[in-house]
Amino acid sequence: EAGVAQSPRYKIIEKRQSVAFWCNPISGHATLYWYQQILGQGPKLLIQFQNNGVVDDSQLPKDRFSAERLKGVDSTLKIQPAKLEDSAVYLCASSLNRGGNNEQFFGPGTRLTVL
């Protein structure tokens, strides 16, 4: 079974530029998550989708971050414009469904450096 795919693996941009990350979850997984992991910290949930609907975006900085999950499969996370403090690893995860009894499977992440 293929795991969660993410691209690109690395991205370097200058502040105020825009960037987009792509995630393809495990086939059949209804729930998709985007996490931000700042160096030395644990991952922090940015947004959670159930199929193609948002169920939690309370920690997403909506003035600069946006995400979508068209057709309930792939997802894109965008930052526009980027700030220095956005430098982090962005992890995508998926699970069969919502709830703590559903294991989340993580992708390899995209390491973003904002100069």
Place this chain on the structure above:
Amino acid sequence: AQKVTQAQTEISVVEKEDVTLDCVYETRDTTYYLFWYKQPPSGELVFLIRRNSFDEQNEISGRYSWNFQKSTSSFNFTITASQVVDSAVYFCALFSGGYNKLIFGAGTRLAVHP
């Protein structure tokens, strides 16, 4: 408040030593789940174990064991006879129904030296 504390930032051991990674959690919910994930240098988080709040049985899987104690709100992870391949960052995480999201601790970096 939902919170996970991993007080050990870094641990360094020599191969074959036993090592315990501590995890203390806070939640007001009676139904919750606790997790351990491993993050090797490649960056991908690897699921190790899930425990629900109603199951306090300790678990052993090969060289790995977990001690869940509700009385002290702890869910500690022990690696017996550590190996170099165990070198990674280990995260403890909490999912509670009231908060409905996975909360991670800051992680413990384990270095196992030959």
